[in-house]
Amino acid sequence: MKKLSSYLWEHKFAYFLAIISMVISVSLDMLSPQLTRHIVDDVIIGGQMGKLVFLLIGILCVGIGRCIFQYIKEYTFDKVGAHIIGDVRKNLFNHVQSLSADFFDRTGTGELMSRIKDDTDRIWDGLTFVGMLTMEVILHTSIVLFCMYSLNWKLALLPTACMILAAFTAIFMEKKLGAVYDAISEENAELNTVAEENLAGVRTVKAFAREKYEISKFLSHNKRYYELNMQQSQVFVKYYPYINLITKLLPFGVLLSGGFSVMHGEISLGMLTAFIEYSMNIVWPMEMLGWLTNSLSSAIASYRKLKGIYDQKPTITDPSSPVVLDQITGKIEFSHVSFHKADGYEILHDISFTVLPGKTIGIMGATGAGKTSIIHLLQRLYDVSEGTIYLDDVDIRKLPLKTLRSSISPVMQDVFLFSDTILENVKLGKKKQLSFDTVKNAVDAAQAKNFVERMEKQYSTVIGERGVGLSGGQKQRITIARALAKKDPVLVLDDSTSALDMETEQKIHETLQELTESTKIIIGHRIGAVCHADEIIILENGSIAERGTHNSLLEKKGLYYQTYMAQYGEYIKEKEVS
16 A cells, blocks of 8 residues: 555645645744734833834734735645545555455445545545644644743743643543544444445335335444444543643633732733733644544544555456467367365366357356356456466466456346446447447347337437346347447357347347357356357356257257256147147
């Protein structure tokens, strides 16, 4: 993770300007008590009325100067902070995008949203307003103490003691708040996860009449979040009044002890007036200690959460010495491939097959047999546990990830469409290269032209988040068009026609048979989806149970034959009777 100090160093000149402006502003503020001292001693007591005009002009200039430099300071801090947090959020998002699929298997979307949005906002607060105030408190206090000790070191001991006592109270409070903020951050992530899941799956919730249960689940997390925030408030309320008491007693103590000094002739009345002003100036930094401690604790806790994300490293990375292929023809070979989960559970065992360029392989099997895992391994979303996968006779682990994945057009069973136009969804992956005519041809080939061109805005229609408003079959046809438009060497269809009627499915498979330049991997539960493949493999419990062509597998009268009869048996009987 790039340190925050590195971001600050990139904007060092702007920060230098802001800090210099802060120094000038605070220094001007410290001039006011000195001018007040001279008004009391020289004008009111000394009767030197000629100085009054110059002293009043001096107070006016101090006010104008403070306005100018305060504006420069705050504007610069805000502008630089916005730039920095923009870079922090961008780099965090880039890092999250670089992580492998196994990270997302164990990390919820709500948690990542909390890190990218909420936690970065707290860090932004710490870098800008809170950070600026913290520096100003330190600078302001240092100059005030210097001015006090310059006037009378004995009288300055009381404010110093009060500052030390307030600082220790604030430090103790910060330690108490640190643990609470960690818990608040975690619960905020959980709350976001529950909300995100329910909003994304609101139709499923309503379909199963689970509103009451989901509301109850959300309220339980909301209650926990409330309780943690109340713990934070209890800590703050418990210790902040001590700081507040110190700040209220300080001016009274200065006036009392300073008054005795004036009566004994040790200091002048003007000096006491200036000293009281300085003591009032030191009150607000002490009052801010509690609030600043509160906000800084939150920012520090959020920074730790971001470091936790950066500690995660991608398990799938580009090879150190990649093999560069001038052209990919699409030959695929699985050689004795096995795949285990992190807990040791075996998903695939000793899978071997070869698909020559332009040929088609069909893969069938019961749910959970490992069909989709074959596609994930081919794309290197995960690495094989044993064996090797080759693309054009090269181990895919030796190919750059971009080269490998940009050579494969997948149509997955979990359809995902972005909240964008149909045109942009189809162009996904090659937005700059694909022409409008190419998109239209792909939509036509995917049997989606009729319903797309019946829409009011046709290809410019915004289809909504995850394709809301489209039927399951329409969404599948859009994703098929997206894969066809890319014209990559390898085309993968993972149960991608399950929501289509038989006639539409048949037309799409006729189109696929015409794609002689693409190697096709078709995963399906219907015989009609795979029957025209050059080879069909049947998976059972992660292993290849049967393999062959459509006719040869029917002759074996095994699993494929049983599936065939289950799907077409009634039709065959009716035909025989007729």
